[in-house]
Structures are given as structure tokens and as C-alpha cells.
Amino acid sequence: MTLAPSVRTAFLPTGKLRASLNLGNPILVKRDAATGQPFGVSVDLANEFARRLGVEVEQVVFDTAGQSVEAVADGRADIGFFAVDPARGANIAFTAPYVLIEGYYLVHDESAIRHNAQVDTAAHRVAVGKGSAYDLFLTRELRHAQIVRARSSPAVVQTFLEQQLEVAAGVKQQLEAAAALNPGLRLLDERFMVIQQAMGTPVSRGEAAAHYLREFIEEMKSSGFVAAALARHGIQGALIAPAG
Structure with missing residues (x-):
């Protein structure tokens, strides 16, 4: 990859x-309990890009996806994860995805809901993380169920339990962990979406900068960097996205 001086200036x-960095998605970023420092796949990619x-x-660092997106969209950050x-594309130039994460529904054991198609009825309230990818997706897709927005993705299950809602929606790994800690909960047996995790930069930085970032992500996938980062941080269930 050739880095033109004008492209470097555009990013900096x-x-x-x-x-x-969005702490609301622990698949990609977590905060170290001892040091307080974020770590994870997104951090590794940011460090490598900075090295280049x-x-x-x-x-x-932000607690929610919505806040993280806004920081890049309005130019307070140079890159984001x-x-x-589509709702985020007006002000952000995205790369192709580097990781694919599955979105699932969580319900109570006694719930009559067995399949995704049964969720979208007027009798059901669905907890989502405000501004998350699955909030944006379900806002477009659900026609009858009521969406209840938790303050962040990690707060979805707490909101679901405290308000005695019928369904919680979120990243599969987060919901599996919640079900393991809270007996009486189960995931439905199929995903409702595939979340395409990508990098992005403000559109205002120009097409040359966006192109360089897209090339960077393709190299990080093909070289094994992303796969190694997932393994290093013990992330399971996330898939390396195909070549863009």
C-alpha cells in the first residue's frame, strides 16, 4: 500500500x-479491569493503522455505538469501528466488513415464541441497545412489535428483565452469556441478521482516504491479522468477512 502525503494529512x-472505540460491543472492544485501558480487535486495528x-x-472511547458513530460523522474522530x-452512510465512508457477527433474539423459557417470524406481533416488546446496528435494522424491519431502547447494548438484558419484556435482541455472544447467568432464558434457534463490522472515516476526508482505508482492511483480512487478533483475545463465534 502506497501512502500519499495528502492521504496521510487527511487522516491527521x-x-x-x-x-x-465502542465499549458497547465486547466482541471487538473491552476495558481492562486492572488498567482501565480498552483492548480488543478494534484497538489492534487502530494501532496497526496508526503505525502505518x-x-x-x-x-x-464511548459506551454506545451511536455515540461512537456520531464522533466519526462529525469529525471528532478520524476512524471508527x-x-x-444505510442510516450511517451519509457522513461516513465505510470499508468492506472485516468481521461478521450474528444478531439473535432472547426470550423466557416459558415463552410461546419459538421462531423469529413469531416476534413481530403487537403483543411483543423487543429490547434493543439504543443506536446499535440491530436497533437500526429492527426499526426498519419490525412492523407490529414495540421496540424498547436500552441505554446501551450491555444494558439490553437488564432492561428486558426489569421491564418484563417479551424479547431481547442483540449480539449472539452477549445474549448467550446473559442466558448462562440468568436461568430461565433461551435464545431462538436462528439469527435475525448478520452484523457487518467495518471501519469508517468521515466522508469529508475525501475518496482517496476512504480508498486507502478500504485497502488496509482488505490487507488485514487476507494477511491473517484479523484472525490472529480474534484468537489472541479469545473471541469465538465471530467470522472473518470475505474479501470485499
Whole structure:
């Protein structure tokens, strides 16, 4: 990959690479309990991209996907890591996805809901993380069920339990962990969406910068960097996205 000086300048208006990180998706970012520092696949990618640019990373950390997206969209961050969605595309230039994550429904054991098609009725309330990829998707897809927005993705199951809702929607691994900690819950047996995790940069940085970022992600997939990062952080169930 050839880095033109103009492209490097486009990514670095402050002299550092400001990377927007979303703690609401523990598949890609977590906070170290001892140091408080974020770590994970997104952090590894940000560090490698900064190394290519020859600068330091300035981590801009948020609790929700919506906040993380807004930081990139309005130029407070230079790159970000989030799911591709049409609602986010006006101000953000996305790469192809580098990881695919499955979205699932969680219900109570005694629930009559057995299949995804049974969720969308007026009698059902579905907990989602506000501004998450599955919030955006289900807002478009559900015609009858009521969407109840938790403050963040990690708070979805708590909202589901406290408000005695019928369904919780979220990342499969998060819901599996919640079901293991809360007897009496079960996942439905099929995903309702595939969440395409990608990198993005503000559209205002120009097409050359967006192209360079897309090439970077393709190299990170083909070289095994993403696969190694997933293995290093013990992430299971996430799939490497195919070549873009």
C-alpha cells in the first residue's frame, strides 16, 4: 500500500490518529479491569493503522455505538469501528466488513415464541441497545412489535428483565452469556441478521482516504491479522468477512 502525503494529512488533522472505540460491543472492544485501558480487535486495528501513518493513537472511547458513530460523522474522530448500515452512510465512508457477527433474539423459557417470524406481533416488546446496528435494522424491519431502547447494548438484558419484556435482541455472544447467568432464558434457534463490522472515516476526508482505508482492511483480512487478533483475545463465534 502506497501512502500519499495528502492521504496521510487527511487522516491527521490534529497530528494524532483519533480512533473512536465502542465499549458497547465486547466482541471487538473491552476495558481492562486492572488498567482501565480498552483492548480488543478494534484497538489492534487502530494501532496497526496508526503505525502505518507513523503516528500515535488517541483513543476516543464511548459506551454506545451511536455515540461512537456520531464522533466519526462529525469529525471528532478520524476512524471508527462499527456495523455497516444505510442510516450511517451519509457522513461516513465505510470499508468492506472485516468481521461478521450474528444478531439473535432472547426470550423466557416459558415463552410461546419459538421462531423469529413469531416476534413481530403487537403483543411483543423487543429490547434493543439504543443506536446499535440491530436497533437500526429492527426499526426498519419490525412492523407490529414495540421496540424498547436500552441505554446501551450491555444494558439490553437488564432492561428486558426489569421491564418484563417479551424479547431481547442483540449480539449472539452477549445474549448467550446473559442466558448462562440468568436461568430461565433461551435464545431462538436462528439469527435475525448478520452484523457487518467495518471501519469508517468521515466522508469529508475525501475518496482517496476512504480508498486507502478500504485497502488496509482488505490487507488485514487476507494477511491473517484479523484472525490472529480474534484468537489472541479469545473471541469465538465471530467470522472473518470475505474479501470485499
